[in-house]
Amino acid sequence: MQIAKRALFAVAVIGLAARPASAQIDLSGIWAPIMHEDQAERAPGPEIGDYAGLPITDAARSRGLTWDASLLTMPEHQCQPHPSTYGFRGVGNLRIWVDQDPQTQQVMSINTQIQWMEQRRKIWMDGRPHPPEYAAHTWQGFSTGHWEGDVLVVQTDHLKAGWIRRNGLPLSDKAGMEDRFIRHGDLMTHISMVYDPFYTSEPVVKTNGFRLGLANRLDPYPCESVTEVVRAKGAVPSHLPGTNKAIEEYAAKYNMPVAAAAGGADTALPEFAAKLKTMPVPAKAK
């Protein structure tokens, strides 16, 4: 009987050793965004008319130029959170936690919450399919995830119409995103790849960092809309097509060609840097 027990123990040990290793890595904790890149866009906010480097379509540019920053003073817009396609580059700490089935310990979902406007996102990890197109579209969208090695890869759709950049560059409700979370010790690199059949000519790929901190906090962020500006009923701040000179003004302010400020996939390529020196720059307004 003693031999039999030892044999069973050996089999059990061998069985454990042969079990497929779990590739997942723990992302749990509160992460602070590192604002060393695109800081001017991400913290104070982008300048109006700055589309440089973004692979936008003509439709996106035209629609962007109808946007007026006063829109953000309207009660309907004051408490809008960022969509998940933009929030990870915004301000506010990020908390990540895991929901597991209490009996099986299977990971059901990985959840993220960004402090600003309480952006809560659920990333389903249980293999469920995405819902049909007619299902509700939300700010954070519907997300499912899987692991590629130690990298969490997430697919998101069912988004509300949002923005590529919070200076009016639009994103349609047909947009989607694949994002990746790569942890290197206390640093995490987040990669977002946003694509839109209407407003991007190729995926908008952005990468930025977070740092894990044991003392990091996530405070509440209640928001209540108020009347900031009294307007006539139905009035919506906007610009009619052809009337907004924001791109020209931004280009003049920073001594760059209008074609650079106007964006497009070619403006992100190294050869565009060489062309800059040969292109006319608009005169600064006096």
Place this chain on the structure above:
Amino acid sequence: MKRLTSATLKGSLYAAILTTATLAAQQQAPAPAPPTPRAAAPIDLTGNWVSIVNEDWRWRMMTPPKGDYTSVPLNNAGRAEADKWTEAQDGSCQAYGAGALMRMPTRVRISWQDDHTLKVETDAGTQTRLLHIAPVGSAPVEPPAGAPRSLQGYTAASWEFAGRGGALAFGQGGGGGGGRGGRGGPAPLPKFGTLHAVTTNLNGGWLRKNGVPYSQDAVVTENWDRFKSPNGDEWFVVTTVVSDPKYLAQDFVTSSHFKKEADGSKWSPSSCK
């Protein structure tokens, strides 16, 4: 619940004995040599790549004006040094050192110089970096004694394999294999991972073209990761941490992404001064 029968126990016993004998035979065989870093590479970084500059556009595609060090955590000494820059210095090779080279608008050509060394070339500034990668399970490569300081410094690198929390000792297997190797030697190395690189022996340089400095005391730590976008394009991202006790109040962290190109036909070397 199924009861343990005598036959079940016998079967288990035979399996255990057979496995133990196999393991013992493996232990007596001479240990195979660890694979070279080239053979062990969990990701393929070789090829022609182009930086996609859609972040910090104004600070990377153009030379920012003097004194514009937005988002760089300079200390007072760093600001004082940055303020010495003059427009006549624009185009200096100081901006193409290891601390900032991967932030440049550039094409990058990556190839194996030998089985232990990854060569990273940029057409911007016509620079070459050599990443000296340690064999799997070995300590990082040390700079040769007395190695001179240089713009690109000395880079000691290692593969970090997925599924094992980083570095992997040869023979540990991993990434779905688990445990020591089974039949025929060690388990295959994981196909996911990161290239971790640490660069020292720098002679200082600029984080931006307008003279935002890092000193010769700086250490540049990088993680290189590959990924694919939904439209099938291949990418890598290098996360760069510049630590400099002389000019930075805290680590300067950026991540720069590059898209793979079919060939090197757009390679266009430019010089720096």
